[in-house]
Amino acid sequence: MGAPEMDEPSFSGSELDYHVKNALKAVIQGDCDFYNQLVAVIHHKERLVAEEVALLVTCLKAVAGAVSCIHIIHHRSLLAGIFGMSLWDYGTDVMDALVELLISLASSSGEFVDLCLETLVINFIPPSSAPYFMELLKQPRGLSKKNQVLDRVHATLGDIRNVVPLSPLRLEKIVRDRMPNIYTKEPFIVMYVENMLRLESGSMGELVGSTMLVSIVDRLIELDVELAWDEILQDDFHKGIFDMELEDLEGHVDYTEQDCNEHTRDALIQRFFSGNLVAEKLDSLMVLTFEHLKSCSESGRLVQVFETLLQSFQKTILTAYKSKFAQFIVFYGCSLDPENCGKMFGSLLVNIFVSSLNPEWRMSAVAYLASYLARSKFVSIPFVATMLDSMVNWCFLYSKNQKQGGDINPKAHKVFYAGCQATMYVLCFRMRQMLALPQLNSQLLFMRIEDILGHSLKPLQVCLPSIVDEFMRLAKANHVFSTPPSFSNDCPLESEHSRAFGGTERLDMFFPFDPCLLRKCDRFIRPNYVYWSMVRSTYDDDDDEEEEGSSDEDDAEVNIENGMSIPHDGSGRSYDEGNFDVDEFNYSLDKMSITPRDSSHKFGGRIQRHMQMPSRIRPSMSPESL
Template sequence: MSIYSSKTGVTSILKSFSNADRERAKTAALNKVRFSTPKEKGIVESVRVALEEHNFHLIQEFTYFIREADLCDEEIVTIMRDARKIVHSLTPDFADLVEALLSLNWKKRSTDAIQAYSEFTVDVMVAHNAYIHIGITKLILNWIPNDQESAEWTNGSPSQLVHADLETVHGLLNRILTAVPMAFDVVIDTIAAKFPYFKKPAHVTAGYIHNVLWLMESKPVYEELLLQLVLQKLLILDVNAPRDEIEELREEIDEEDADAMFQMDDVNASPKQPQALDHPIGQMLDICLLKLLKFLDDKCRPVLNSSDDQRVAKSRFFKTLIHIFDEVLLPSHNTHHVQFVIFHVCSIRPAYAEAFLSSLWLKVQNPNVSPIIRHVAVSYIASFLARAKFVPLSTITYYLKELSNWANTYINDSDEFSSKNCSLKANMVFFSVCQAMFYLIAFRARDLTNNEKNLTLLNSLQLSRLAMCHFNPLRYCLPPVATAFAGVTRTYQLAYCHTVLERNARRKLATIYGHEKLMPEETLDTFFPFDPYILPLSNKYIEPNYLVYKVHELDESAECVATETMRRKRGDSEMVEEDDFILADKRQKLSELSKSQLFDKQFYYGTSPGFNQQQ
């Protein structure tokens, strides 16, 4: 056995190590894992070896170590202070190392660690322009809340803890912008590039906009570019939050509230606070507009005992907003809510409203401006004057005179060729101006007919001439607008438009209908930008200054007759019976009415763009 054991060496395995052997084994083991803790070498030594010996092995190990190790505050302080000592040596060859240093989680660290990180960040950007983009990107990414942080953001406002972290980020960004002027463009480009996708959770986009507005407040030099960017992003949300979907959700909420009212025991209970929409994009848009409207209110509202410089700054900011409106909002189509930012700002000071209307009217009169833009500008004028409570009646009458003078001059200047060419495309601006007048008179009929002075003004507008002219603007107006205008003007003997409406109705009998709407060439593609605002949270900035439509003191019983008649159908596959001439077989049921009364009631407006909120 002993011979066999000695040959196989089994007994040698069972021998215990001597102290010297044990130390040698420990040292060998430590040397084998030395690459995982390169901090013993340090960043200074690693960079020296790379520069002098052209050996980047230590730099690579140190970079991996920084990215993967769970560093304590003291280690971060040491590394950052050492990196500052050799900051001028950190050329673009060490981009991976610098990126790893700038990627460290530093916001929730000790004061010393935050200071060390901030000092290195500023120094490395000052020394090397190549790292500005990396450093700014790392900072901006801290603006984006995580998908799981919704509890830390209430209606786009951060909790105290998150606010404290963001203060640290914005403080460092301010230092960089002060020390490195070249970072200006990089900040703008990075903010635009990192803007969250519109289908992200609401608190993510709202939190990002919160930080963008924060930067605008601390650095006014960014106001124009960032405000334009924010409005462009909100337009995307607005277009992707269809009005009909939001209205359906609001109707369901209203029905639930109505049912709950009958079950309430305490009739003196405080009014219910507006609820967030159960529509992801609509809710996001509502929260973002809530924050933006508050920001604009603070920027534009006058302050008591303010200095001349402050007043000049507010006026300058409003001019910037008007410029952004012209560039972003005015050319946009199918938006419902974002344009109300200008509505709210104009409600703050009468001078703002006057400047806004004047800017639009100048575009309408300018033949060098695109007809589409002129058409939209007219729609903005009409909708704004109709809906804004804060606009005095004198301003409304002034623009009615201006619109009338322009339209009558257009008729006077029309030559023989234009008299024959009455198409919508060739005369779009004229038809838009006429429709704006018709809409405004119908909407504001209560105010415009309450005394002899105002009726005299309406008589001076030559409404009959406009309605009866060879261009036939009533043909291209939205039917509810034409009907409402005809009802008001006949009641006060300003014009008699029903003959024209009858003739236009006969023409349209042969028109091909699709989805119960006229073909595009038959009517203006019009929208009234300040139709009712339906977002619940941000509506608190709009509702106090918003005029809800009220039915005029005409024969209001006709509305019920007209509404019921317009909804009747001959069959599921046929068009809606909107025209009086289609209803010839139904006239016996209304034989007590004269033909003119029947026609008027048939065309009487019930719901329409601009006339869909009644009290």
């Protein structure tokens, strides 16, 4: 069926303008003949031949010249046709005529501004009724179509802002309200977020940018909490938390590091996230956000954007009960500018811990701080020492204000125990580096830690035994205490307090920057990340030295590079070189956090101990929001 014919097909442009104005006025008097023909042309959406395209363009331009005559009630069918048009359905001539009409409508009356803005926002993605667009976008001509549409959408939004200065304030609400939900197909939600980030970095960024970023983080969190983390943390609910390790390939004596690394990571992703649409959407959106942050860094505006991210972090991520990966957006932002963003993030966390009135926020903040200081390769050791000093000082003053000889009460002192556990966790990763820098006077720090741990509040009986065990082993090996810590001799590492702190049901609690299991995100996180294997290898050298009385200098060599100790693997290269991804994943996914389940294997007639970290550290009866 062809397009409807106008009664006077030979009208010139000016004559058609005149007749369109009269038709719009006549509708109010009840004469709808010419108006109905005009509406039919606008509504005609089937495949158009050249003559039909020309007629549609002419009608759109004529209506643009008559917008002063359009009434939102009397001409609702015409307006429905205009606002129902999709730029994706037409060629460039129709696109240009339509956006010109939208600008004219927006500037003619405030009644049309929101409708025009919403029409443009709807065009952020192709019509969901035409899924073939997504296949088309994988081809060069599809990408060309995408650019034609979106370039016009954003240019038109800018033109409307110029004629309606307050339109950006109305636009941000429309963009937020129209944002696809977490159940939308991945290509559509990704493209929509691309447009949000384009707004953030565009000419309207100063007005709408913060709203775009906050909305994106909110959506990341919604996707994040949808992931079934319980299945990852445990195969059997009745297992002890120390046995809840992801694939433990080290149990096989014939394993190789490369086999363990590659198999473990791929097996985990395949097992838990292969075909998981939620994880794939989260992964893609986080990569999109990473790339945007990198672009902001290159253009010199990262600090401004990061300040908005921090506000969103405090409101959304910090308080999220089951956030698993979304927080790495902040981690990556810090890695791009450690001196500004990195220190800003650490300072924010320590301030929340020492001064907030909300105990849950304080415990969550100190867990984030501990994980950040432990896992960030880009954070300098002096900064780690500064943050630790603030944490330890607070715990020290708190313990001094408590009576000696009182009963252990994990619930009453949960913020204190959270601080103690965080301190020990960081030192499990950073102790060797701190002691290796002579300019750091760590004697006072460790004296205070010794006083804290020896207090009658007995944090060693309340904090996660895995962390306590590893910390005490390292403290003894490095002689950090003035006298052997006798206070640890008579206190079992696992107690009813430890088991009760946080509740045995809280199996989804973990240190927030434990390794990220999202495949595409990995390339952004890995170069900036401290894996436990990188730290443990330096400690294992000490164990071998104690057992055998000698050590291989090549194997034991440690480089202090940018505040990060990077052990050699015996081949003369560091973990920063070459095939970095293989070595960094050594034990990183199946023994990610701290502690050791004691597993012994015989090699050459002697026993070699492997101190293994549990897959996800969570406080065993540690603060509820850790």
